[in-house]
Amino acid sequence: METSLARNLISDEEWAFFERFILAARAPNGRKATNHRLVLDGIFWIARTGAPWRDLPGEFGKWSSVYRQFRRWTLAGLxxxxxxxxxxxxxxxxxxxMIDSTVIRAHHQAAGAKGGLHDRVSAVLEVALRPRSTSSSMHTGFP
Known part of the structure; x- marks a missing residue:
């Protein structure tokens, strides 16, 4: 028998703690309420696994919806x-x-190889701006 990934990831006691914050952060916009517990489970799944949002199992809902709700809660200070x-x-x-990696900053010299970020950006732009095809004027040496 296959069990659902999304079922019972957080206990009822844990959900009772989080629910009051989620309900307080909700914006009254008239939209149909989502299953906030399932969304929270999805967010915690991402946090535990370190997986990209697109790899969120479908049992938690659409990854983009879960991410959008995570973003709303973040902006609301939840x-x-x-x-x-x-x-x-x-x-x-x-x-x-707890260390939140979103606030960890590297020294500007840690941004890249010799020459720094400016030279790397210049090199990328140079490659990106190269012509993708050759024009007839470039073939002057051929019959």
Whole structure:
């Protein structure tokens, strides 16, 4: 018997915690409500696996819809609200740290090889702007 990937990924207790934040972040736009628990499961699946959004299993819904909802929640500050509540509740041990890769920056010299990013961009543009075919004026040396 095959079990669903999307079923029961987060417990009812966990969902009860997240649900209040999700409902508070919802914009009243008159649209039909989606299955927010399934969307949250899909987002957590992406976070756990590190897979690209397009590889999200169909059981979570259309990847683009899940990503759009993730983006809306991000812009609404949902994740910061959840982290603040977790920090204030003491439910998460203080020794547990989270690193969000979206705020990690490399030094500008780490951007590439000798010559830096400018030279690499120039080289890419040079290749991209090369003619894709030859004109008849370029064949002057041939009969």
């Amino acid at each position: 994740w910061e609200d959840i982290m603040d509540a977790l920090n204030q509740s003491g439910a998460v041990p203080s020794a547990l740290q």
